[in-house]
């Protein structure tokens with residue numbers, strides 16, 4: 001029996017393991033020096049000044065909404081073609097996510113649709129670099145500027161990518177990464193908010209630690225005991241064990257993004273002439289290829305054939321406004337975002353992670369090619 005090929009997975013080497021073991025032997029398992037070092041490492045690659053590492057990407061989105069002051073009565077524009085966390089973070093703050101449709105070729109938030117969804121209550125736009133391709137950030141920034149809105153990048157798919165030569169992480173007021181094992185680098189669970197704005201960074205730093213202004217590490221360094229809780233926060237801290245792993249993984253990010261692109265090109269070649277339609281790639285962007293998404297008119301048959309052959313195909317995503325929770329609480333439903341809804345019937349994510357071989361790609365292509373017309 002050939003081995004099951006998952007749609008995504010981590011790559012861990014001996015250096016990663018050694019970095020974690022070294023941390024376990026040290027003094028600080030959490031709120032210690034590895035957290036700041038990891039933040040600096042991510043900021044260097046993302047071309048941005050401040051990083052706040054947190055427990056996961058969802059917590060990072062929540063921290064971003066808090067830092068921007070999103071609250072009851074506020075609306076935040078989000079795309080439907082994303083993981084639920086992109087919209088849930090607005091609900092956590094008592095705000096209302098407002099869905100704006102995506103572009104049919106790229107499935108990225110359509111800047112014109114985002115602008116059309118603006119009301120006097122709109123405070124921010126969260127755009128998602130879906131599948132790893134950066135959004136049209138210049139167009140989104142122009143919309144945000146015209147209407148005085150904050151711009152947030154849900155860049156959980158796009159670490160290591162770039163737009164017009166500018167790295168993902170430096171393209172919005174706050175950008176958010178996830179370090180889940182299927183993402184570009186992993187910390188097991190983990191996430192980070194990055195920003196050039198020192199005040200936003202400070203709000204997110206306090207938010208991840210219950211709303212308390214100093215950490216145990218700060219207090220030990222200063223020799224004092226006093227601390228104050230100045231606002232309501234959460235325990236969204238990440239451990240030094242996780243950050244040591246993340247820091248070790250960072251070295252390989254550029255090579256992994258290159259390899260993801262090579263594998264994606266292999267799929268483009270191998271599927272040419274079949275019924276699959278790849279998503280549109282924009283020439284002015286470095287696609288980070290978290291996912292390799294195609295459209296297929298017989299998506300369900302193709303999905304079943306892949307699974308029957310031990311290949312972990314997937315569907316990203318059920319449009320968020322179609323989830324029962326959203327239908328019940330916000331009254332959303334079919335017809336709200338027709339482009340995303342039409343895509344949902346046809347999209348398929350094929351396996352893509354840097355440890356895959358060219359033979360793995362050929363194996364997947366052979367199964368897709370054999371799906372009856």
Ligand SMILES: Cc1ncc(COP(=O)(O)O)c(C=O)c1O
Nearest residue numbers: 056057058083085156178179180
């Ligand atoms: C687009 C997007 N946003 C947010 C998240 C949430 O990240 P995490 O799983 O680290 O909480 C994910 C994770 O799958 C995601 O794909």
